[in-house]
Amino acid sequence: MSVQTPPAKKANTNIPAAPPTMAQQADRHMLYQESVQNSEFELDFIDETFEAITGRKATVMREDFCGTAISSVEWIQRREENTAIGVDFDREVLDWGRKHNVSQLSDEQKMRLELIEADVLDVKTQKVDVVQAYNFSYWFFQERATMLRYFKQVRESLVDDGALFLDMFGGSECYQTQKEKRKMDGFKYIWEQAEFNAITNELKCHIHFHFPDKSKMKKAFTYVWRVWGARELREILLEAGYSDATVYRQKFDDKTDEALDEYIATDEAEDYACWLGYIVARR
Ligand SMILES: C[S@@+](CC[C@H](N)C(=O)[O-])C[C@H]1O[C@@H](n2cnc3c(N)ncnc32)[C@H](O)[C@@H]1O
Known part of the structure; x- marks a missing residue:
């Protein structure tokens, strides 16, 4: 039995491409x-x-x-x-x-x-x-x-x-999940302690960057440390x-x-x- 697939939609070439965000x-x-x-x-x-x-x-x-x-x-x-x-x-x-x-x-x-x-x-x-x-x-x-x-x-x-x-x-704050934001020139730096294992002391952290146009570069860097x-x-x-x-x-x-x-x-x-x-x- 052949399976009918919907016809491919033609790309609408009239829509102008969105300008790249600051994050991009x-x-x-x-x-x-x-x-x-x-x-x-x-x-x-x-x-x-x-x-x-x-x-x-x-x-x-x-x-x-x-x-x-x-x-x-x-x-x-x-x-x-x-x-x-x-x-x-x-x-x-x-x-x-x-x-x-x-x-x-x-x-x-x-x-x-x-x-x-x-x-x-x-x-x-x-x-x-x-x-x-x-x-x-x-x-x-x-x-x-x-x-x-x-x-x-x-x-x-x-x-x-x-x-x-x-x-x-x-210090006590390194054994917990938390976020810390810092305003930089033209962007925001976010340090996130995303996961902490109180048995192994393993800490998973991310660095994110946020921009004035509301765009975000999430998980620009990730580290897993003890x-x-x-x-x-x-x-x-x-x-x-x-x-x-x-x-x-x-x-x-x-x-x-x-x-x-x-x-x-x-x-x-x-x-x-x-x-x-x-x-x-x-x-
Ligand atoms: C957090 S960055 C540190 C950059 C810089 N040293 C600083 O002070 O900001 C970690 C760097 O360590 C490197 N790295 C991680 N494990 C490594 C290893 N076993 N040998 C060599 N480089 C390693 C990664 O490629 C990455 O560039």
């Missing part, structure tokens, strides 16, 4: 760089802390999970003796970084930068002064054994007085062979409780709803 025209990596990253502040922290703990300036930096490699590019621009290696296993984001960020460098500066497409768990590089793993990307590693392997792997790549710089967050605690991370770092692992916690204004752009080495933290910090592990 936007570039998610550009929006990410504008809303999430503050490489200048992060590199200042690395510079000042490294000099304070070693008595010298760092010159050779490796940026793990480098994404668009903006931090490596800015490191190169900082001082003419600086060199950088960026590592990421995603070719698409590395290519974007080459096109938009590395292209800002002069030929001489480009010679001081190497981008490697590889898994940070396996990569072998020259010895470096500093490895930075920022934006919580090392929280992709959910098993303790994998985290230990990563920390050991990084330690092998550090010079004798080298250091690993990690960022982290803590929320690690400072204490357990320090224990793993020491087990990996690091001589010291210090937490630098964000300071809060005594009167207003407002978070400040200042980080102090301390083991003290009140019951903050949310705090940001760094862990600096010396080889």
Whole structure:
């Protein structure tokens, strides 16, 4: 028996195509760089802390999970003796970084930068002064054994007085679902903690971008992390062979409780709803 199918409708060619929305025209990596990253502040922290703990300036930096490699590019621009290696296993984001960020460098500066497409768990590089793993990307590693392997792997790549710089967050709010909106220049940044598993500490997060024309770029980025605690991370770092692992916690204004752009080495933290910090592990 033959099945009758309705005749195909002819496309109405008189309807003008809708102009693209702001979301359709936007570039998610550009929006990410504008809303999430503050490489200048992060590199200042690395510079000042490294000099304070070693008595010298760092010159050779490796940026793990480098994404668009903006931090490596800015490191190169900082001082003419600086060199950088960026590592990421995603070719698409590395290519974007080459096109938009590395292209800002002069030929001489480009010679001081190497981008490697590889898994940070396996990569072998020259010895470096500093490895930075920022934006919580090392929280992709959910098993303790994998985290230990990563920390050991990084330690092998550090010079004798080298250091690993990690960022982290803590406080009651990181163990719950929530949304946080921030107004940026020309768009809104939305951080969504969409799912949290209170047994495994697995947190699923999305970044969305909203635009003035009401268009939305939903789930521009999605991450599934384990929320690690400072204490357990320090224990793993020491087990990996690091001589010291210090937490630098964000300071809060005594009167207003407002978070400040200042980080102090301390083991003290009140019951903050949310705090940001760094862990600096010396080889
Ligand atoms: C949240 S982005 C971080 C970008 C940048 N470091 C920052 O501070 O904003 C995470 C990046 O880590 C990369 N990534 C995740 N796991 C990786 C792994 N095992 N090895 C190398 N890159 C990895 C992803 O491709 C992605 O570009």
